[in-house]
Amino acid sequence: MRLKNKPWALPLIQENPQYVVTEPQKFRGQWQERFAARQPLMIEVGMGKGRFILEMARQNPDKNFIGLEVQTTATGIALKKQLAANLPNLQFICGDGNEITEMFAPGEVAGIYLNFSDPWPKKRHAKRRLTYRTFLAQYQQIIASDGLLEFKTDNQGLFEYSLASLNNYGMVFDQVWLDLHHSKEAADNVMTEYEEKFSQKGQPIYKLAARFESKN
Template identity: 65%
Template sequence: MRLRNKPWARPLIEANPQFITTDPKKYRSEWQKRFKKIAPLFVEIGTGKGQFIIEMAQKHPERNFIGIELQTSVAAVVLKKQLELKLDNLQLICANGSGVSEYFEDGEVAVIYLNFSDPWPKKKQAKRRLTYPTFLEQYKNVLEKKGHLEFKTDNRGLFEYSLKSMNNFGMIFDKISLNLHQSDEAEDNVMTEYEEKFSQRGQVIYKLEAHF
């Protein structure tokens, strides 16, 4: 997700280090210190405007959540919402999600969410897809032994690619939905901004859950 540059974004981020960091490497293995209590760590790579991660944090106070967003202006939008809510179990990172293994210790994360990631549709762009093997290797390292990955998209091409990529990597699929909003999971599903918009248009939402 891209927004026009917001002049107030960076100053807002710099003024609120208690909720957001632009230097996640220094918290590697020590993320729990940024939360009020120790709890399993759930990480979303690419938060957009934060609808999903905020609602999940509100719905599950027994979990700790971290949202990673590369775009400064987008991360600042999420931060503004967090400044109003002040959720004890939500922290934000403004940095590139491709460095996840540099931000988290091996086995530090319980669940990783990939929601409506950029499909990078051209063949030469495959290495940028967040389900490319180099990314999967990072997820495997940072996830705990019983941890898993949850992936949602409206892009059929990316979904098919991700199924093949994960299968070739040796991942085990726990759930696969070819029409999430018409499945048994729909009732408890927490939507992102994109998901809400796409579903209102009648587009099919795909989802999978898998572990290493």
């Protein structure tokens, strides 16, 4: 969902290059230099307002996190939260996820989160879904051999499509949840803004965790 443009967002981003990268290609293969410590790098593609990625960084100081978001306003809102939190293991990219292999070097990323991505329900728009095979091919290039891809959604159609897409690509599933919030995983689950909204309406939250088959 596209947010209403906030005129303050872009200037705020430009004033805080220590937290937000707008030319991510310049850091390809060198992202660890932007963090206080060299640690496994986790990225969220489509972070929205940043609730999930900020909380993950707060709870996991032994990992580095990058939130990737194409919308300037959403990035600005997330940046406001980071300016208050000042987490040393969190960075943002304001950019397009379609160019992810130009942002990260092969094997540079330890894990990828896809949370409540646009379902693009029309069949002719399937190629835009973040679990379409061309996106999976890009994730496979940048993720480490033992890296984990996690995907959450409230959209049953998108989840079923994603299960089939990942399976057809040859990925191996660690686990699949058809009602995440009523599972053992719920206790440690970090919610996004959309997730809380949808779950409060009684909608089940779907999740999968999968890995790419080893290239060896």
